Amino acid sequence: MTRLVVVSAGLSNPSSTRLLADRLTAAVVGELGGPGEGVDVVHVELRDLAHQLTDQLLVGFAAPELAAAQAAVRDADGLIVVTPVFSASYSGLFKTFFDTLEQGVLDGTPVLMGATAGTARHSLVIDHALRPLFAYLHAVALPTGVFAATDDFAGPDLDLRITRAARELVGAMGVGGSAVGERRELVDDALAAVTPFEELLRRSRG
């Protein structure tokens, strides 16, 4: 089963951010052979988790719904992320979600980046803001990002970019995260396979 997770940070309902996320999702699912063809899609709508995200910043642990979203992202074979542009960058809500992930969770995960804005003047936001973020997180940020200004939803060009991006994501998911490099050890990994104390003693000696 291929696990596709879609993280969307739109605030209105319906939102153009969710609209773009849905079109990207449909394209990726189509490239994978269509709905039900061994694809499991999980939508993470950050608006619904906004309070829990703030709570985690303050208390250090995730409430159950947020923890489930984080686990889905951790286990994803591929990720679609879409944010509205706020003040020349991703939204604070979008960033907060990635701030709450454990380090190493996205290592090697292919990410299709999308962004929406009112005007085309924000069109470099994917390359100037999102790409460095996902590079830092050691994700595999795909070459094609899909930016959609309000006008773009009217024309045919958007579909071409969506299709190209979807093919890139499916291609990268086929390669698999392990080809890119080893994932850093997460707490759950360490709990499942604890380092024996003799080894910890050896390491402590430097």
Place this chain on the structure above:
Amino acid sequence: MTPMQIGIFTVGDLTTDPTTGRTPTEHERIKATVAIAQKAEDIGLDVFATGEHHNPPFVSSNPTATLAYIGAKTERIILSTATTLITTTDPVLIAEDYAKIQHLTDGRVDLMMGRGNTGPVYPWFGKDIRQGLNLAIENYALLRRLWSEDVVDWQGRFRTPLQGYTSTPRPLDGVAPFVWHGSIRSPEIAEQAAYYGDGFFHNHIFWPASHTEQMVRLYRERFEHYGHGPADTAIVGLGGQFFMRRNSQDAWNEFRPYFDNAPVYGHGPSLEDFTRQTPLTVGSPQQVLERTLSFRDYAGHYQRQLFLIDHAGLPLTTVLEQLDLLGEILPDLRAGFAEGRPAHVPDAPTHASLVAARAAGQVEQAGAVA
């Protein structure tokens, strides 16, 4: 013998009472800590433990002075720490301090090792935070030798070597204070506790029970792996937190402003969410009793339950009232913890039990030789 030790632990925070706007002075808070410890003994609790912080807004620096002073003013209660910073405190000093308190209090002391949660404390004591885990491992290994060997030759990475060094005073009756290791999310610390057959304490409060369950399970499995006995005989301690009034609704109303403004979780989740997601219990004494007894469902039968009751700006009078209420349910708590407890689950370790265990070990050894 007490199968299950029940007590309190304090962080030593100096927090403004949100209902009055008043902040206690350092002097008031330090004296209040002593009053709380004395009250804990009066109501029949088994343990008083203090945290260790070296920065405002805390008054819990120099825990050994506090514990020795309380030791002089009490007769029966066990003095402990929650936690002792094994990373930044010289193990040579820890060995002396706690062996001394052992003698002064006739063995009423044990310790909980921790790495602390304040990054800047490392440079204050000349240490490197990037070596936190390695410091915890090396320092504790040395501490054990200082207590168990009369003359120590030692060389390590993080302090000057020792040649023919004898730590004084020697531990009371030749038995070192019992050691717990506290950790919330570091498997390495559960592993360390298991390796040595020491106790493992999970802070438990402020976190979902799933964290506690994972860590305690790991510690128990590894305790068995290292040959100290079956997993269910490992020595486990848990934190806990409550606010109670006879009438449940009164507890909620009175505690809410303290919760909403508390340094740790204030302005975050609602009190309702937090009591659901963590072991914090707000309600009637009966509700606190039932919730506390349910911790065994995921931690197994354990040996020590410590409650945090004096934080978030709660005034001393309120804290003492909370202790009175805890004293009222204490017999039921003890009875509840005894219920269904298999005979082979060990009692909570004390100085007397460690002395007895050593004597039994010597007899066994002599028998094997004969």
